[in-house]
Amino acid sequence: MTRSRYSTVAIALHWLIGLAIIGNLIGGLTHDAFPREQRGLIMALHKSFGLTILVLSLARLGWRLANPPPPLPDYMTPLETALAKVTHWGFYALMLAMPLTGWAMASLGKRETSYFWLFDVPRLPVDPALKGFFGEAHEILGWGTIALLVLHVGAVAKHHWFDRDNMLARMLPRR
Ligand code: HEM
Numbered sequence: 001m002t003r004s005r006y007s008t009v010a011i012a013l014h015w016l017i018g019l020a021i022i023g024n025l026i027g028g029l030t031h032d033a034f035p036r037e038q039r040g041l042i043m044a045l046h047k048s049f050g051l052t053i054l055v056l057s058l059a060r061l062g063w064r065l066a067n068p069p070p071p072l073p074d075y076m077t078p079l080e081t082a083l084a085k086v087t088h089w090g091f092y093a094l095m096l097a098m099p100l101t102g103w104a105m106a107s108l109g110k111r112e113t114s115y116f117w118l119f120d121v122p123r124l125p126v127d128p129a130l131k132g133f134f135g136e137a138h139e140i141l142g143w144g145t146i147a148l149l150v151l152h153v154g155a156v157a158k159h160h161w162f163d164r165d166n167m168l169a170r171m172l173p174r175r
């Protein structure tokens, strides 16, 4: 059966992960501006939320592969359809690559990484020579995420206000 809306699971995961990623982008880019004591707290939350994003994204990817999304409207041009696909799959790749490069970086840090003060996160077995690489990759991919987000929100706004279709409604909980 072809659906006309996203499933409740896909909707819940989309907004949970989306919110957490936006929070992590803001925390990651601004933590330097805070006093030392607050910086530690911001980064502890950044790492814990980031690892949560990794787990939720794996679940989301599994769900996505098993449950095809509702089809894109047929009045979209081939270029628009291709852009939507590149943005969506780019997001899935970033949802895994951002936490993994962050975790790799944290694995080479002096201090242990705690998951919400509950337990220490195991270190990934990464080569210490790659610390700079993971740091650069994490930062560049972060800017890539922001670029996709601008494109994504711009596209949704166009569909909602210009095409006046149900693109936004089908990703919102049913009222
Ligand atoms: C970093 C944050 C976000 C990420 C990573 C993200 C990711 C995604 C992905 C991967 C899809 C495609 C789902 C699929 O078909 O497999 C999607 C769809 C969608 N997103 Fe986001 N999103 C984010 C933020 C937002 C925001 C802020 C809005 C609000 C305007 C939004 C609105 C939508 C809508 C309406 C769809 C459905 C598109 C369709 O029906 O084809 N997203 N998002």
Ligand code: HEM
Pocket (backbone or CB within 6 Å): 021, 024, 025, 026, 027, 028, 029, 046, 047, 048, 049, 050, 051, 053, 094, 095, 098, 099, 100, 101, 102, 103, 104, 105, 106, 113, 138, 139, 142, 143, 145
């Ligand atoms: C989707 C999840 C994540 C997003 C969107 C994200 C985003 C960011 C951004 C934008 C920065 C600033 C980059 C810069 O200007 O240098 C940053 C820094 C950082 N992130 Fe993440 N991050 C995520 C997950 C993680 C995870 C899971 C960890 C570790 C477990 C982590 C550890 C770090 C560290 C150690 C820094 C460097 C802080 C410093 O400047 O000393 N991140 N992150």
